[in-house]
Amino acid sequence: MKPRRPLFVSFEGGEGAGKTTQIRLLAERLRALGFAVTETREPGGGALGLPIRGLLLDAKTRGLDPMAELLLIEAQRAQHVRDVIRPALAAGHVVLTDRYVDSTAAYQGGGRRLDARLVRSLNRLATDGVMPDLTLLLDVPVERGLERARARTARTAGEKEGRFEAEALAFHRRVRREFHRLARTEPRRFRVVRADRTIDAVAAEVAAIVEPRVTREARRSTPRRRP
Ligand code: Z5A
Numbered sequence: 001m002k003p004r005r006p007l008f009v010s011f012e013g014g015e016g017a018g019k020t021t022q023i024r025l026l027a028e029r030l031r032a033l034g035f036a037v038t039e040t041r042e043p044g045g046g047a048l049g050l051p052i053r054g055l056l057l058d059a060k061t062r063g064l065d066p067m068a069e070l071l072l073i074e075a076q077r078a079q080h081v082r083d084v085i086r087p088a089l090a091a092g093h094v095v096l097t098d099r100y101v102d103s104t105a106a107y108q109g110g111g112r113r114l115d116a117r118l119v120r121s122l123n124r125l126a127t128d129g130v131m132p133d134l135t136l137l138l139d140v141p142v143e144r145g146l147e148r149a150r151a152r153t154a155r156t157a158g159e160k161e162g163r164f165e166a167e168a169l170a171f172h173r174r175v176r177r178e179f180h181r182l183a184r185t186e187p188r189r190f191r192v193v194r195a196d197r198t199i200d201a202v203a204a205e206v207a208a209i210v211e212p213r214v215t216r217e218a219r220r221s222t223p224r225r226r227p
Pocket of ligand 1: 018102104149152162197199
């Protein structure tokens with residue numbers, strides 16, 4: 001295994017943008033190069049991830065107050081950082097997370113119109129300052145992404161459309177606008193990747209962005225030989 005410094009990469013974007021697909025491909029590629037990789041997601045990672053994911057995504061959870069939704073997301077995040085992200089970074093892994101703080105800004109801030117400053121401060125509290133080094137925003141027009149997500153849901157036996165998929169187009173457009181705004185606000189952290197292309201084309205661009213960063217970190221952690 002190569003000596004390395006950790007790198008924390010988040011994947012963001014709307015429904016059906018291809019985050020899960022791209023994380024899987026990138027993780028395979030990095031592992032083949034000899035890097036230790038931790039794949040995780042929100043909601044889902046950590047001890048509270050799955051139960052809270054069930055509550056948030058199930059269309060049967062009707063009438064969930066937006067503030068309750070926000071607090072559930074931040075609760076699972078605090079545990080996710082403690083259980084998964086911090087230990088993986090401490091072990092020198094490349095951590096790839098499917099959604100993180102920017103999803104909260106986009107969905108609960110942009111989509112649900114909760115106060116942006118409140119979302120930012122809860123994000124800060126929950127992450128305890130553990131922020132991604134790099135964020136890839138996979139950007140796809142809302143209709144195209146929803147089409148993909150719904151086609152996948154229809155293929156998956158027994159799965160019904162989830163709470164977020166069922167939201168109006170206007171909601172998803174606000175989410176996408178907010179992602180774009182965040183990317184403009186933090187151009188050093190964000191890279192916007194056009195995701196309305198083939199899986200291979202997107203994967204090639206993702207690799208071209210992430211691999212040099214991972215390799216650079218590995219070189220910086222290699223002790224120099226004395227002459
Ligand atoms: N949420 C929130 O509100 N606030 C928060 O802070 C956080 C989350 C952290 C998580 O659900 C939900 O939680 C999310 C917001 C909310 N909303 N929803 N729904 P999720 O994890 O189930 O949903 P998702 O993150 O949007 O995942 P997704 O719909 O599965 O999208 P994806 O991961 O970006 O895409 P994918 O699974 O890789 O691909 C979807 C389908 O498209 C699949 O059949 C692929 O084979 C296909 N695909 C992928 N790429 C392509 C390309 N390039 N061309 C053609 N087809 C493709």
